[in-house]
Amino acid sequence: MAEETNAPAAGDLRGRRRGQGELEAQVLAVLQRAPGPATAGWVQEHLDGGLAYTTVITILSRLHAKNAVSRTRSGRSYLWQAASDAAGLAALRMRRVLDGEPDRDxxxxxxxxxxxPHDEELLxxxxxxxxxxxAVADRES
Incomplete structure (x- = not known):
């Protein structure tokens, strides 16, 4: 008798826990591939996993609050465009973690x-x- 499983199908984002920022990174990647500013519906259609429209709007709004995407009004909705990449989003998360700690040093x-060692050399x-x-020196003073 075959064993039943509740595991999601390959590529299906529903039914499994995602890492912190995983959905944001996926939405940002879809926006970067867009031919221009995109609607939330377009983003939803191009994401794997069938996320709800409201979930996509929430993710886009969070990315907008982090300045990772920009938006312009188009009728009653918005057109969204990537303003950052995945590396910029990860750097923002790192800064927020650091800002939340009492002993930064x-x-x-x-x-x-x-x-x-390689990462230390790169840093x-x-x-x-x-x-x-x-420009960086001016920012530090």
């Missing part, structure tokens, strides 16, 4: 000591190039 020190190179950039 300890958190940053712990983060840096846990980096793989040092990025920090060096950022400190040489006059």
């Amino acid at each position: 300890a958190v940053l020190a712990s983060f840096v000591t846990a980096l793989l 040092r190179a990025l920090l060096d190039s950022a400190s040489a950039d006059p």
Whole structure:
């Protein structure tokens, strides 16, 4: 007798827990592939997994609050456009975690000591190039 399973079909987003920010990243990726500003309905149609329209609107609104997407009024609805990429969204999440901690120095020190050697080298190179950039130097003063 075949065993019954409640597991979702491949590609189906319903019925399983998603990692923090996973849906936001998927919606952002769909918007980046759009030929131009897109409606929430267009985004919904191009997502795998049959999310409810209201869920897509909620995700788009959250991305808008994070400045990851922009929106312009079109009749009674909005047209949405990506303003950031997945890396920018991940960086925002990292900054929010850091901002929520009382001892930023300890958190940053712990983060840096846990980096793989290649990642540490990359971070040092990025920090060096950022400190040489006059726009970044102006922001720090």
